Every structure is written in C-alpha cells, then in structure tokens.
Amino acid sequence: MEQTQARSNIYALLSRVLMQEADTELIDIINNDDAILEMMPNYKVWDARTTLQSSELIEKHLSPDFTNISLLHLIPYETFYTREDQMIETGGANPVTDMYSAYDFMVDFAEARVVSADHIGVEMEFMHHLCEAQIKAMNDNDSEAVEELMNVEREFLDKHLVRWAPLYLLNMKHESRSPLYYDAADMALEFILSDYQYLSETAGA
DSSP: OHHHHHHHHHHHHHHHHHHSOOOHHHHHHHHTOHHHHHHOHHHHTOHHHHHSOHHHHIIIIIHHHHHIIIIISOOOBHHHHHSTTOOOOOSTTOTTHHHHHHTTOOOOHHHHTOSSTTBHHHHHHHHHHHHHHHHHHHHTTOHHHHHHHHHHHHHHIIIIIHHHHHHHHHHHHHHOOSHHHHHHHHHHHHHHHHHHHHHHHHTTO
8 A cells, every 4th residue: 555655646746747837836845855855866965956945946947947848849748759740649539548538537738738638747647546546446445446457557657658758758857957857857767667567567466
C-alpha cells in the first residue's frame, strides 16, 4: 500500500510540474518537502531558490523556462513523436482516448490548458488516477481489481509513456534553463522507466 501511495504521489507531482506553469503553491509544496527536494538535488542547492521569494523565482526563472520547454522549443505530446507527419492528434482518434474512457478518466482541457489528451502531464495524471483506483481496491481487499489495475498501468506505460516520453524528457533536460525543470525531467525519466520495470516484474505475478 505504501509503495502504491508513493507511486501515486510522484505521478501527481510530475503531472503538475509538467502540465502547467509553476505557481507559489507548487513551489511552497516542493520547498517544504524534504523528500521531494532529495529527488531534485540541483534545485535543492540552487541559490535562487533560497534567496528569492517564490513569486520572483517564478517570474524571473520558472515561467520563462516552462514556456521554453513546453511551447517554444519542445512539444510535449505523444502523437508528435509517434505519427510520421508529426501532427498532434487533437480529436477522438488520439491513441490514449480509449484507455481514458475505459477507466472513467476525463481531461478538463480548460483547467489543464493543453490542446490534446496525450500531453505528458495528462498521461502522468492518468497514471495517478489508476494508482488511486488501485489503492481503493486494496482497501476493499479486491485482489482481482488490484491485479487488473496493475496490468493496465503496465500496459499504458508500455504502449504510451515508455514509447515516447524518454525522448521528450532527454530533450527537456538539454533545453532546461532552470534546475527545477532539469531535475523534473531527470526525475520523470528515471521514475517512468523504474516504474515500468517494477510493474513488469510484479503485475500478474
């Protein structure tokens, strides 16, 4: 249970960091959580983190960097990497739509401010959604549902995030101008691959 909750929390954090610009609430959460800071070693020792107010840190460093890695130089959408024409599929033909619908996951495009359901942050949020459903099944002692959800988590990583996100995240590390987004990319890359290995070894075992 604790491991599943930890996985859920990491997916939620990465989804928030990658989907929208940082705000003071997010920065305060990160700054006040030693466990998160340990996973972001460059951000942890960044002088600007400790010398600037959160609002100033965001305005001077984080918002410009987020724009750079999400809008200007990089495209954080699966279909850009998987379609031969590099077009983002914004309609019902998007490859993630069926899995989202099957597990009652709805994308609030106005809230998320993304143009397509296959944004890396949305895919991370879906994994968080599945982990939360798994925790509920564990609390209900529903071992069949737990096994099904773990298999779905593994399948989603296999068919989606593992196939394209590492390339985006490696590019994100290269393009990042702030330690926060560099560390977030590094953390996400390592976590996706390790979680896929964990699920491959345990799901259905």
